[in-house]
Structure formats: structure tokens, C-alpha cells
Amino acid sequence: MNRSLLRRLVSEPLLQLLVAGAAIFGGYALLSPSGARASRAIVIDAEFVRSLSRGLARRLGHAPTRAQLERAVERHVEEELYVRGAVALGLARGDAIVRRRLAQKMRFVAEGPEGPPPREAELRAYLAAHPRRFRRPPRVTFRQLLVARDKHAGAVELRAAATRLAARLSGLGASSASGLGDASLLPRHYRRRALDRVGRELGAAIARRLRDAPLERWSGPVASPYGLHFVYLERREPGGAAAFAEVRAEVRAALLAERRAARRARSLERLRARFPVKVHWPHGAPAPAVTASR
Amino acid sequence: MLTKYLCLAGALLAASCQSPPAALHDGGAPDLPPRTGPCADNNPLRSVFFGDLHAHTALSFDAYTYRVRALPADAYRFARGEKLTFTGDRELALDRPLDFAAVTEHAEYLGEVALCTDETSPAYSSATCTGYRNLPYGAVITWGLKLQQQPVRYDFCGADNDACLARAGEIWKRVQQAAEDATDKSAQCRFTAFKAYEWSGFPSGANLHRNVIFATSKVPAEVVSYYDEPTPAGLWKRLARDCSDVDGCDVIVIPHNSNLSRGEMWTDKGADGKALTKAEATQRVALERLVEVTQHKGDSECGALSSDELCGYEKYEPATAFPLSFVREALKLGLRLRQSTGVNPFAMGLSAASDNHNAAPGAVEEDRFPGAFGVKDDLPNKLLSTANLAFNPGGLTAVWAEENSRASLFAAMKRRETYGTSGPRITLRFFGGYGYDSALCSKSGDELARAGYDGGVPMGSELTARSEAPTFVVAALRDAGSARRAGSPLERLQIIKGFIDQSGALSEKVYDVAGEKVPESTVDLGTCQSSAKGHDNLCTVWRDPDYDATQAAFYYARAVEVPSCRWNSWLCVQQGVDCAKGAPAGLGNCCSDDKRIDRIQRERAFSSPIWVYPQGGTP
Structure with missing residues (x-):
């Protein structure tokens, strides 16, 4: 040369x-x-071959032959080779399924394990710290009379009927009014019903009225989905802090949910610290809400 | 190493490389001592409680493949009114919490799913499990079809199915714990959860599914699946035996989706294919106290072939040729079998449920249907696909009980003092007796109830025929609705009678007894607003004009709401579809002129029957 x-x-x-x-x-x-270099080698260890063999035995009904086992091992080796090749070429990048899967695995790993179950003292402390979340509902014992919407031609007639009933009720006790008002499937007498349940059955306005209504006299009219009502409050049991035994299961569920959420938030914060995020909003994107967080 | 890669490379499923059942909920609290006194609002005249006795979570093999990951505890939280996150990152809370619920996981594959999704289990890398995790859409079909075949479990269950049975036992414990934790055992009695599961046999394509609902805290340690007992008769026998081994155990069985049973849910044959015997009829009716009359996969009250104009409602297979796929036919056949065996094997009360697979019991509002199958129907275009239009949000079970405790609700279910609704919380009372005051309807609800119980029997009971016709009191109050949305008014009350005459012929008759039909033109499909006035309250005291004291008969009440938008119409309106401008891509069914697509419906409540049997026992 x-x-x-x-x-x-x-x-x-x-x-x-x-x-x-x-x-x-x-x-x-x-x-x-x-x-x-060594870690790049594909090593099929004996334990894995044994588990393959057990799986085959169940499927075949007898222990696999050496040839069958070799074919099974070879299938796994091939798959692993393809996976390694794909990872090396970056084929996983931009694949929505792989991305989602990785994100899910990372979420699981980053959140860490559940931790020991909450102790009794922790549960009690949680209840003490959140008494409003576990309140016993107020209860009311009352009678109601209805001026039914569907028994009167329109709003004006309904009002007029309510006014007439109000006049008759003034000064009447609970029992002497029992024949008054329009018939409906609603009970006349509710005993110790939780106020939130009254709200579901008769509407929020009646529940509000019963919260403040004077005892042992007729009060109204107050609207429900069914018309106008007069209520006679016999007894009001204030809501209050629940006894621990009553709400223990709820407290426990709430505490576990809170811990889970906290673990998730912490893990996300750690990742944010490692990978700073910058978003370039395009022109013409919707304006941020006034109360935007983050 | 290998398994890690396998996991990574192929999985479509969210948590397939972990074990969600093991990871997400721990062992739980010791059971509280049961309350010693009654509930604070105990009502001897009985109050109505609404619940859903049929819902699935990620522990059910099909829900898992739809990428549902919520668990029984989440389902009960949702039932109690808390927010649940659905697939597709959607959140929903019920307007009104439920009073009670039962999570009913498929007993089939309870252990299999747990093994297939637990990386540390030997089954994890089996071909079946790998396929289950990686090809969920295929797997739900193959695993489902397997329930139509010989009951042989997958190989990975090991010798004598030990691996799968053991794991199923652990999962069943978790399901029980969730029900125990969710139940309010204080005198506040805010919520009741039942320990329950679903037996899901589908032999030769006939849906024979049944929910198994326990009354008690202590229940048998094993669930009974199609693989353990491949026939309903086997299920009853096994339940009777297992339950009798547990102190205080009591159980009922609720068949559902008879509409898909190819007429095999109720037949006049016993287990051996010969005529049904008295012993078999007795065992059956002792357990099958209720039937689900409507739910997500269609209505089973009566077939579209019936002359009853309201039977076209929510027919999943409109042209089904099997009359005995429907509850009303079964109730009629029961009258005939009572003549031949001495016992009515099909004396069932009515209930309804959602059968929601999103861990969302009670998500039955038409204007907020979140779908029921995870990623399979979680977006408007998926929900409005032609295949999914056949489904509906399902309904609720209403129970007349003294209080919201397990014991009180269960006793009511056993005596069949229940009714089903297609979703709305209609209040429905139905009494039968002799000599009711014809002015009962001018009384209040509590006076009507007192007179109803004093002078006769409530829905679900039996009366002995007299020469004079019995009197029925039927009264309904429309759904109060919520702050978000008002309830619909009622259109009319009906009484449906089924009877057997001297020749043994079975007939039915539908009576309009209060209110009047309202035309569907009252609904504006462009806004889903209704101009119908309807009624808040309907009530009547009724006597059968065709009464014959020699005939055995049943009577049940149906309360019908004025026409309203079906869920798909609500969704189209909410998506802002304007058919004059043409439907957006994927929402073509909003504007299609296909007459098979229902857009308007009449929601309803169906009471349990009152049976009237001729005097002197059965002929």
C-alpha cells in the first residue's frame, strides 16, 4: 500500500x-x-426452570420431557431478547401503553407500602382532630300538615289554602289539628328522624325550618316538592360529637384514605424535585381561572 | 428479572404487576359489638329504605378487565354519599346516599383474579394469567364463555383447585370486612351493608345468575361458585348446608337477568328433569324470596310480546322468544305448580338493582349515568355506541322496615315487603285485605299504614280467598328529587293481576286504577324538559271487578312516572348536540332515525305481589 x-x-x-x-x-x-457486561447476559436460573416445569406439568398432566422444557425455555429467551432489543432501540419511547404502564408502576413504587394499620390511639386522635366530620346528626320529632300542590289549581290557590289553614291552626295543639290539611302518603308524625334524612324526604327548606322552629306550636307555611307545609316541632335532639365506638370504622377509613393521599402527594413532590417542570402555554389557550392553583 | 420485563412489556392493565386486593386494603378492625337497643328512628309502622343489592368492584373478573380498580370499601363509601373516581378520571357522588347496599362480586374467579394479578403467586406467569392481564378484552370473553361450559377451573388453580379456593377464601374475608366496616352499628343506623356475592352460572348460554345475600355477620367461610355447584339446585342445597353450620346464619337468593335466561330461570322441572317435587319447591321458595325485576342489562318484568303496553320498557333483547324469561310469567307458572306440588316455588317479591361494575352502587340517575363497565363505556361516544345503547343505569330496591339495621331490612326482604324501582325514589304502599275503609285515601301516610296492617297484609304476603272480593289499597308518592334535580310526577297507578282458571289456563290483566296516561309529546328532546303536570300523590282503594273466589291469583301494583328523557337523550343534550347541524363524530346515534333506539321512557316502581289463594288448600 x-x-x-x-x-x-x-x-x-x-x-x-x-x-x-x-x-x-x-x-x-x-x-x-x-x-x-455480566448483567447484560440473559441468565435463566434453576428456580425459574423449575417453575416453568411445574406450569407445564399442570397443563400437560405429566412432567414435561427435556425437549418440551427446552422449547419452553427457548420461548422465554426469545421474548427476553426481543424485549432487550426493543428497549435498546428505544421502542418503548412514545408508546402510550408502555408509558402508562411505567407511570403506574412508578406510582406504586413511589407511594411505598401501606404502612402498619392505624393504632387505636391514632384513631381516637383523628376523631378528636376532626369532630365535625363525624358528628351525630340532629334529630327531630315533629308533625306536619300539607297543603298539596296537586290538589289546588295554581300557586295563588295554594297560597290561599295555606293562609286559611294558618288561620285555623293558630292556637291549636298538635292532636287537635290531626284532621286538617290535604291527604298524602307522607306521614303526619315523624319520630326522632335525622335532620339530613328529613331534608332528603321533604326538601332542604323544611329541614332548615325544623332546625330553628319554636317548640310545640305550628309554624309555616314552608315549601317542599309536594306543596306547603306547617310543622309542629315536639322535640329536637341536637347533633353532637359521636362516641368513638359509633364511628370507629368511618374514622379508620378516613384516616387510611388521608394517608394514602399524603403518600401520593409526597411521592409526586419528590419526583418534581428531581425533574423540574416548565409548561409553555401556546397563544390562544384558554385564560387561567382566577383561582388557579399551582 | 424476566417476570419484570414481561410485566412491563405487554401489560395493558393498570395494576397487573401488583396485587391490588393485597395492596390496597389491610386486615381491618375487630367487629364492633352490635347495638343493644333499637335504632333512634325505629318506626313500628315501617319506613321505606332505598338501596342497591347488586354491584361489582375490581375483585370481579370482568370489572377488573374494564380497568376498574375501586374495591368494596370504595363502593360502600360511594353508596354512603362520598365521591368516587371512575375510569377516565371522572368523579361522581350520589345526590342522595343509599340506606343500604350489597357488593356482590362474582364468586367465579374470585381466587383466580387475585392469583393472576399477584406477581408473587406461582400462577402469575401462567399463560392464562398473562393473557388475562395483557389481553383484557379477549380475556373477559374467554373467561365469561367458560362459565357456559363444563365447570372445570383453569389449570393454574392446581391440584384439587386448592390454590384458587384458598385465595378465594381470603378475598371473601376482605369483602366481608368491607361490609362490616361500612355498617353503622350505632343507634344512628345510617347505613347497612350486606355480606353477599353472585353465583354466575351461564350454562349453554342461559343466564342463571343469582345474588346470595346474608343476614348476618357470621357467614360460611367459602363462596359457592359455578365451579363448586354448577346448578341452581346445587347452590340451594349447598347454601342450606353451609349456612346451617354457622350460628345464626340466614341467607336469601335473588335471581336476576332472567331476560337473558333463554326461558330457563324458571321451569316446571326438578333437578332430575322430571316434574318438580314438593320438596324442591319448598327449598326453592325458602331461599328465593326476591327477584330482580329490572337492572343495567334490561328489564325482566314482562316480555314485549305481552299485550301490556308498558312491557316494551328496557328490553335488552326485544325479540326474545322465551316467555319464561320474564318474572310475570314465572309468577303465573308458580300458581300452576302450586296446584301440582302444593307449594308455590316462584312466590317471589320484587326488587331492582344497578348491577354496576364500577363499584358505584346506586348510580342510577338517568341524567348522570356514568356507565357501568369501566373503560368499556366511560365516554359519551362509547356510551352512545349502538351496542351500549341497549343498557340502562338500572334501579333500586325499596324495603319497608322498622329501621335501617341488617336484621330489620333482612326480615323485610324475607317477608317480601319490598318493591323495585327503575331508579327514582317513588314511595309505594300496597295492602290487601277485607273490609278496608273506602275513605282510606283521605288519611295521612301513617294512618293509612296503620289501617293497612291492621285490616290486612302488606305487599309480599298471602291472603286466603273469601266469597267477597278482597280490597286493595295502593298509594304512591312521587320522588322528592334532590336540590340538583326535581323528581318526576306520577302518571298513574296500575294493578297487575295474574291468575289460573279451572281449566288450568294462565292469564293476566292490567288495570289502570288511578291517574291517567300522559303522552310522550310532553317531553322536549331538545332540552329534556317535561310539560306534564302529573300527580305528586296517587291513592285508591280498589276491588277486582273480575274476582273469582275459586281462582288462585296474584296482584301487584305498578306506579308509573310521566314520560321523561332516557339516559341517552340526557347525554345528547348535555353534549350540546344540535341535530339540525348534524351530530358530531361518534355521537351519530343522538340524531339517528333508528326507531329501535328508545329516547323517552316511563320510570316506574313495581311492588311485590299479594297472593290470593282459594280456601281449603290446594286442589
Whole structure:
């Protein structure tokens, strides 16, 4: 080989590229610790072969032959080779399914384990810290009379009927009014009903009225989905802090849910610290809400 | 290493490389001592409580493949009014909490799913489990079809199915714990959860599904699945035996989706294929106290072939050729079998449920139907696909009980003092007796109830025929609605009679007894607003004009609401679809002129029957 040929070859772009590539890969191989190399090997350990063998035995109804076992091992090796190749080529990037899967696995890993179940003292402390969440509902014992919407031609007639009933009720006790008002399937007498339940059955306005209504006299009219009512409150049992035994299961569920949410938030914060986030909003995107968080 | 990669490379499923049942809920609290006295608002005249006795969570094999990850505890929280996050990152809370609920996981595959999703289990890397996790849409079909075949479990269950049975037992414990934790055992009595599961046999394509509902805290340690007992008769026998081994145990069985049973939910044959015997009839009616009359996969009250104009409601298979797929036919056949065996095997009360697979019991509001199958129907375009239009949000069970405690509700279910609704919380009373005051309807609800119980029997009971016709008192109050949305008024009350004459022929008759039909033109499909006035309260005291004291008969009441938008119409309105401008992509069914798509419906409540049997026992 003469010098001019050598010079020409050296100036050939393709050869330059090849040499540069060889240098980089060779250098990488030489510089990598041997452990990294070893970990690239696909090792099928004996325990895995045994579990394959057990699975095969169940499917076949007898212990697999050496040939069957070898084929099963080979199938797993092939799959692993493809997976390694795909990861090396970056095929997982931009794949929505793989991304979602990775995100889910990371969420699980980052949140960490559930932790020990809450102790009794912790539950009691949680109840003490959140008494409003576990209140016993107020209860009311009352009578009601209805001026039924569907028994009167319109709003004016309904009002007029209510006014007439109000006049008759003034000064009457609970029992002497029992024949008054329009018939309906609603009970006349409610005993110790939770105020929130009254709200569901007769509407929020009646529940509000019963919260403040004077005891032992007729009060109204007050509207419900069924018309106008007069109520006679006989007894009001204030709501109050619940006894621990009453709400223990609820307290426990709330505490566990809160801990789970806290773990999730912490793990997300840790990741944010590692990977700063910057969002470039395009022109023409909807304006942020006034109360936007973050 | 390998399993990690397998997990990573193929999985479509959210949590398939962990074990959600094991990871998300721990062992739980010791049971509270039961309350010693009655509930604070105990009512001897009985109050109505609304609940849903049929819902699934991620522990059910099909729900898991729909990427549902909520668990029984989440389902009970939702039932009690708390917010639940659905697939597709949607949140929903009920307007009104339920009074009671039962999570009813499929007993089939309870252990299998747990094993297949637990990376540490030996079954995890089996071909079946890998397929279950990675190909969920295929797996739900293959696993489902397997329930139509010979009851042989998957290989990975191991010798004698030990691995799957053991794991199923653990999951059943978790399900029980969730019910125990959710039940309010104080005198406040705010919520009751029942320990329950679903037996899901589907032999040869006939849906014979049944929910198993326990009365008690202590229940048998094993669930009974199609693989353990492949026939309903086997289920009854096994339940009777297992329950008798547990102190205080009591149980009922609620068949459902007879509309998909190819006429096999109720037949006149015994287990051996010969005529039904008295012993079999007795065992059956001792357990099957209620039937689900309507739910997510269609209405089973009566077939579209009936002359009753309201039977076209929510027919999942409109052209089904099996009359005995419907409850009313079964109630009639029961009269005939009572003549031949001496016992009516099909004396069932009526109930309804959601059968929601999103861990969302009670999500039955038409204008906020979140779907019922996870990712399969979680977006408007999926919900409005032609296949999904056949479904509906399902209904609720109403129970007349003294109080909201397990014992009181269960006793009411056993005596069949229940009714089903297609979703609304209509109040419905129905009494039968002799000599009711014809002026009962001018009384209040509590006076009517007192007279009803004093002078006769409530829905679900039996009367002995006299020469004079019995009197029925039927009264309904429309749903009060919520702050978010008013309830619909009532259109009319009906009484449906089924009877057997001297020749043994079975007939039915529908009577309009109060109110009047309202035309569907009162609904504006562009806004889903209704101009119908209807009634808040309907009540009548009624006598059968065709009464014959020699005939055995049943009577049940139906309260019908004025026409309103079906869920799909609400969704189209909410999506802002304007058919004059053409439907947006994926929402074509909003504007299609396909007459098979229902857009307007009449919601309803169906009472349990009152049976009237001729004197002197059965002929």
C-alpha cells in the first residue's frame, strides 16, 4: 500500500466514520466495568426452570420431557431478547401503553407500602382532630300538615289554602289539628328522624325550618316538592360529637384514605424535585381561572 | 428479572404487576359489638329504605378487565354519599346516599383474579394469567364463555383447585370486612351493608345468575361458585348446608337477568328433569324470596310480546322468544305448580338493582349515568355506541322496615315487603285485605299504614280467598328529587293481576286504577324538559271487578312516572348536540332515525305481589 493510497483512504469520509465508531464502541467496551457486561447476559436460573416445569406439568398432566422444557425455555429467551432489543432501540419511547404502564408502576413504587394499620390511639386522635366530620346528626320529632300542590289549581290557590289553614291552626295543639290539611302518603308524625334524612324526604327548606322552629306550636307555611307545609316541632335532639365506638370504622377509613393521599402527594413532590417542570402555554389557550392553583 | 420485563412489556392493565386486593386494603378492625337497643328512628309502622343489592368492584373478573380498580370499601363509601373516581378520571357522588347496599362480586374467579394479578403467586406467569392481564378484552370473553361450559377451573388453580379456593377464601374475608366496616352499628343506623356475592352460572348460554345475600355477620367461610355447584339446585342445597353450620346464619337468593335466561330461570322441572317435587319447591321458595325485576342489562318484568303496553320498557333483547324469561310469567307458572306440588316455588317479591361494575352502587340517575363497565363505556361516544345503547343505569330496591339495621331490612326482604324501582325514589304502599275503609285515601301516610296492617297484609304476603272480593289499597308518592334535580310526577297507578282458571289456563290483566296516561309529546328532546303536570300523590282503594273466589291469583301494583328523557337523550343534550347541524363524530346515534333506539321512557316502581289463594288448600 503506497502513501498516496493511504492518504486517500484516510481522507475518505466513510472510513473516518468507521474508525470513529470503532474507537467509541471499543473505548466504551474497554472502559465499562465488567459487571455491566455480566448483567447484560440473559441468565435463566434453576428456580425459574423449575417453575416453568411445574406450569407445564399442570397443563400437560405429566412432567414435561427435556425437549418440551427446552422449547419452553427457548420461548422465554426469545421474548427476553426481543424485549432487550426493543428497549435498546428505544421502542418503548412514545408508546402510550408502555408509558402508562411505567407511570403506574412508578406510582406504586413511589407511594411505598401501606404502612402498619392505624393504632387505636391514632384513631381516637383523628376523631378528636376532626369532630365535625363525624358528628351525630340532629334529630327531630315533629308533625306536619300539607297543603298539596296537586290538589289546588295554581300557586295563588295554594297560597290561599295555606293562609286559611294558618288561620285555623293558630292556637291549636298538635292532636287537635290531626284532621286538617290535604291527604298524602307522607306521614303526619315523624319520630326522632335525622335532620339530613328529613331534608332528603321533604326538601332542604323544611329541614332548615325544623332546625330553628319554636317548640310545640305550628309554624309555616314552608315549601317542599309536594306543596306547603306547617310543622309542629315536639322535640329536637341536637347533633353532637359521636362516641368513638359509633364511628370507629368511618374514622379508620378516613384516616387510611388521608394517608394514602399524603403518600401520593409526597411521592409526586419528590419526583418534581428531581425533574423540574416548565409548561409553555401556546397563544390562544384558554385564560387561567382566577383561582388557579399551582 | 424476566417476570419484570414481561410485566412491563405487554401489560395493558393498570395494576397487573401488583396485587391490588393485597395492596390496597389491610386486615381491618375487630367487629364492633352490635347495638343493644333499637335504632333512634325505629318506626313500628315501617319506613321505606332505598338501596342497591347488586354491584361489582375490581375483585370481579370482568370489572377488573374494564380497568376498574375501586374495591368494596370504595363502593360502600360511594353508596354512603362520598365521591368516587371512575375510569377516565371522572368523579361522581350520589345526590342522595343509599340506606343500604350489597357488593356482590362474582364468586367465579374470585381466587383466580387475585392469583393472576399477584406477581408473587406461582400462577402469575401462567399463560392464562398473562393473557388475562395483557389481553383484557379477549380475556373477559374467554373467561365469561367458560362459565357456559363444563365447570372445570383453569389449570393454574392446581391440584384439587386448592390454590384458587384458598385465595378465594381470603378475598371473601376482605369483602366481608368491607361490609362490616361500612355498617353503622350505632343507634344512628345510617347505613347497612350486606355480606353477599353472585353465583354466575351461564350454562349453554342461559343466564342463571343469582345474588346470595346474608343476614348476618357470621357467614360460611367459602363462596359457592359455578365451579363448586354448577346448578341452581346445587347452590340451594349447598347454601342450606353451609349456612346451617354457622350460628345464626340466614341467607336469601335473588335471581336476576332472567331476560337473558333463554326461558330457563324458571321451569316446571326438578333437578332430575322430571316434574318438580314438593320438596324442591319448598327449598326453592325458602331461599328465593326476591327477584330482580329490572337492572343495567334490561328489564325482566314482562316480555314485549305481552299485550301490556308498558312491557316494551328496557328490553335488552326485544325479540326474545322465551316467555319464561320474564318474572310475570314465572309468577303465573308458580300458581300452576302450586296446584301440582302444593307449594308455590316462584312466590317471589320484587326488587331492582344497578348491577354496576364500577363499584358505584346506586348510580342510577338517568341524567348522570356514568356507565357501568369501566373503560368499556366511560365516554359519551362509547356510551352512545349502538351496542351500549341497549343498557340502562338500572334501579333500586325499596324495603319497608322498622329501621335501617341488617336484621330489620333482612326480615323485610324475607317477608317480601319490598318493591323495585327503575331508579327514582317513588314511595309505594300496597295492602290487601277485607273490609278496608273506602275513605282510606283521605288519611295521612301513617294512618293509612296503620289501617293497612291492621285490616290486612302488606305487599309480599298471602291472603286466603273469601266469597267477597278482597280490597286493595295502593298509594304512591312521587320522588322528592334532590336540590340538583326535581323528581318526576306520577302518571298513574296500575294493578297487575295474574291468575289460573279451572281449566288450568294462565292469564293476566292490567288495570289502570288511578291517574291517567300522559303522552310522550310532553317531553322536549331538545332540552329534556317535561310539560306534564302529573300527580305528586296517587291513592285508591280498589276491588277486582273480575274476582273469582275459586281462582288462585296474584296482584301487584305498578306506579308509573310521566314520560321523561332516557339516559341517552340526557347525554345528547348535555353534549350540546344540535341535530339540525348534524351530530358530531361518534355521537351519530343522538340524531339517528333508528326507531329501535328508545329516547323517552316511563320510570316506574313495581311492588311485590299479594297472593290470593282459594280456601281449603290446594286442589
